[in-house]
Amino acid sequence: MIALGLEGSANKLGVGIILHSKDKSNPVQILSNIRHTYHAPPGAGFLPKDTALHHRSHVASLVSSALREANLTPSDVDCICYTKGPGMGAPLQSVALAARTISLLWNKPLVGVNHCIGHIEMGRSITGATNPVVLYVSGGNTQVIAYTSNRYRIFGETLDIAVGNCLDRFARTLNIPNDPAPGYNIEQLAKSGKVLVDLPYAVKGMDCSFSGILARVDELAAQMKSGILKDPSTGKPVTAEDLCFSLQETVFAMLVEITERAMAHVGSNQVLIVGGVGCNERLQEMMGTMARSRGGDVYATDERFCIDNGIMIAHAGLLAYQTGFKTELADSTCTQRFRTDDVYVAWRDD
Missing domain, CATH: 3.30.420.40 (ATPase, nucleotide binding domain)
Structure with missing residues (x-):
C-alpha cells in the first residue's frame, strides 16, 4: 500500500x-x-x-x-x-x-x-529500536514517552515552554540567523564555548521547566553585550559561544536525567530521540553516555527524519x-x- x-x-x-x-x-x-x-x-x-x-x-x-x-x-x-x-x-x-x-x-x-x-513510528522504523523509552524534543514539544497497552504513555514533559522553543528564542536574543535553523546555529556556536555559566536547573520528578532558564540566560546576554559579564575564574569576558554552550549543557542534562528516570521505571535499556532537537549531536552524545552506563543504547535519526x-x-x-x-x-x-x-x-x- x-x-x-x-x-x-x-x-x-x-x-x-x-x-x-x-x-x-x-x-x-x-x-x-x-x-x-x-x-x-x-x-x-x-x-x-x-x-x-x-x-x-x-x-x-x-x-x-x-x-x-x-x-x-x-x-x-x-x-x-x-x-x-x-x-x-x-x-x-x-x-x-x-x-x-x-x-x-x-x-x-x-x-x-x-x-x-x-x-x-518513523524513528522506530528507521533505527530498528524495538520498545524504547522515547525522548520527543522539538520546538513545540518536550515529552518522555514509553509504550504499553496500545498507548504511548507520557511519563514526563515540559511544564511551560518546549526545549526547542527555549533554544530558538535565545537565538533571537543573540540575533542569530534562522537559516537553516536557529537551534542548529546555536549548536555550532556552542562547540566553541569553553566557560560553563551557572544557570537554573529545573527538574521536578520527570517534568522539566525551561522558561526560568531562558529568562536568566537572556539577562546574562544583556550583561555580555554591555561588557560586564566576566568568567570568575579568569576574569575574561564571557562570549556568545559560552552562553550557547552553557544553555545546551544545562537543558540537555535535564533531559538526560528525566529520560534515565523513565528508563529505570519501565526497565528499558533503549532510548529513541525524535523531534527536531534530536538532531543535536551534543544531546545524542550525552544521552549515549547515560545509556551505555546502563548497558543500553541510544537511537537517533539524521535531519531527513528528525x-x-x-x-x-x-x-x-x-x-x-x-x-x-x-x-x-x-x-x-x-x-x-x-x-x-x-x-x-x-x-x-x-
Whole structure:
C-alpha cells in the first residue's frame, strides 16, 4: 500500500510518499521525502499567518514534485495522510485544507495523524529500536514517552515552554540567523564555548521547566553585550559561544536525567530521540553516555527524519489505515492540542 503524507504543523512544509510491502527484507520503502522551510528574518520568530501563507504557496508544487520523484500517478496512492495536530493553528489549517482538496480530487480516503506519533513510528522504523523509552524534543514539544497497552504513555514533559522553543528564542536574543535553523546555529556556536555559566536547573520528578532558564540566560546576554559579564575564574569576558554552550549543557542534562528516570521505571535499556532537537549531536552524545552506563543504547535519526517531514506522517497514517482507521471528510479538522496518549495504537500488540 502507498500513502502520501502532508506535514505543516510549524514552519516546515513536508510531503512524503511511502510504500508498505509484504517483503520482509524491505517492508518500508521511502519513495519521496521533500521539504520546504519558511525562514523568518534574524531576531524574529515565524508568525502563524506568514507560515500558513508559505504552506499554501508551496504545497501544490511539492505534491507534484513528490509524485514525479516517486514515479507515481494519483491513482497509485491508497490514502492521503495529514497532520491533525498538535501545532500552530494557521499552518495546520492550510495543510488540512490541502489534504481535503487532494482527497476529493483524487477520490482517496483521508487519515488524520498525531504529529508525535509520526515522529515515534518513523524513528522506530528507521533505527530498528524495538520498545524504547522515547525522548520527543522539538520546538513545540518536550515529552518522555514509553509504550504499553496500545498507548504511548507520557511519563514526563515540559511544564511551560518546549526545549526547542527555549533554544530558538535565545537565538533571537543573540540575533542569530534562522537559516537553516536557529537551534542548529546555536549548536555550532556552542562547540566553541569553553566557560560553563551557572544557570537554573529545573527538574521536578520527570517534568522539566525551561522558561526560568531562558529568562536568566537572556539577562546574562544583556550583561555580555554591555561588557560586564566576566568568567570568575579568569576574569575574561564571557562570549556568545559560552552562553550557547552553557544553555545546551544545562537543558540537555535535564533531559538526560528525566529520560534515565523513565528508563529505570519501565526497565528499558533503549532510548529513541525524535523531534527536531534530536538532531543535536551534543544531546545524542550525552544521552549515549547515560545509556551505555546502563548497558543500553541510544537511537537517533539524521535531519531527513528528525526534522518535521511528510514521510513520517505518511508512515504513521498508513499504519493506522491498515488497521481500518480513516478520517471522514466531516471530521478532517485540525487541533493545536492533541495529546500523544490520546491515540489508540492499534497496529502494535506487543
